[in-house]
Amino acid sequence: MRLLLIEDDVALGEGIHQALSREGYTVDWLKDGSSALHALLSETFDLAVLDLGLPRMDGLQVLRRLRDSGSNLPVLILTARDATEDRIAGLDAGADDYLIKPFDLAELKARLRALLRRSAGRAQALIEHAGISLNPGTQQVSYQGNPVALTPKEYQLLHELLSPPGRVMTRDHLMQLLYGWNEEAESNTLEVHIHHLRKKFSTDLIRTIRGVGYLVEERR
Amino acid sequence: MRLLLIEDDVALGEGIHQALSREGYTVDWLKDGSSALHALLSETFDLAVLDLGLPRMDGLQVLRRLRDSGSNLPVLILTARDATEDRIAGLDAGADDYLIKPFDLAELKARLRALLRRSAGRAQALIEHAGISLNPGTQQVSYQGNPVALTPKEYQLLHELLSPPGRVMTRDHLMQLLYGWNEEAESNTLEVHIHHLRKKFSTDLIRTIRGVGYLVEERR
DNA sequence: TAGCCACCTTCAGACTTCGTTAAGAAAGGG
């Protein structure tokens, strides 16, 4: 579960970062609005935590531009206690939830969970392709009618490759999906996971695009 | 039994919170209307206690929006002594019961019990699955004809896993069912309770989905 | 055809998560 934290206060940011990482999220952390917007538009996240008081570009503006671009990424905003108007403006601008500083980390965690559950609930029918059926709600996968047990990383990869199929996923993209920016995986873990997927389904499910990445063919 | 308390007065809220927690409810407490509505729409509660005088979004409005969304969650409202009109408006808006401030905590508890009994009566037939029969009205459970004694937490877990079976319940979901947002359980209580359930029924009743949660298979 | 490079395959050890147990703490009932 990849998450973008946008917070300029270093102490607070570190606290949040640490807490959420320990919770199992892949957390990327940016400290100003314009790079955050850039990242949000060019990369894939499951969720964003956005401080409204930011240098360079105001958090509200980031949110508006994000929504203008058509994204419905779940966003939780952080506001100062007295900035009531900000909060209202934030919700109006399309935030999904908010939290008032100072807040309890436990509450943040709870709200993120709720947010993710909601966003998981709202969309997502079964994904069916090439005999594979993948249920994003429950993370259950079956192949030709039989359930297949996937590890979390395998599931993430497969999900990405299948939504939608027919697109080449670059190695970089996939690596970032699994590891974010921080924790670099220095070896060939990606190949290993792909290998496992091929073994569990079929060797020719995932095609290698040499020098670029991987691909699941659109129709089969 | 998970309950949402919506009350902006800190002293009063603390009192109610404490009393109801001691009574065995899992109590979550929010202090303003808009986050309350949010929570009510996105999470699962068995009951709400709603103060009508609230900042940000009036309690009445919360109630109306909740009913508009199609929910028939039992709601008890709290009103000031002189706000007769509020009370009437509250009942019109779909409240199930009301209490006038100041009130006695014992009376609150009694009314909640009554409310829950009523709402339990209206729904819920026996749940039968894999030799287990679970009666939501009386909280009695039997396995292959013989009664089984479950502790409250065990019952909650089993009930959740069985309604309906075949769905993966994430650890997060189950933890929130048992503990709400407040008390973080830092250790492996969930595993322990699951273990007890398995012991009382059958080892393979509940399947673990590693990294995700637990599952009771649909047909057996 | 030789050589390089990207990718594949395999596997062992590190690391995580989960199950099991037992003991002590907390809650509930008489």
Next chain:
DNA sequence: CCCTTTCTTAACGAAGTCTGAAGGTGGCTA
């Protein structure tokens, strides 16, 4: 207030998962 039931904590072991490295394969280019 004591006794019983229930819940939590903690330790340890088992099982599952991930990583990093080594060696192998095959395509591409010169």
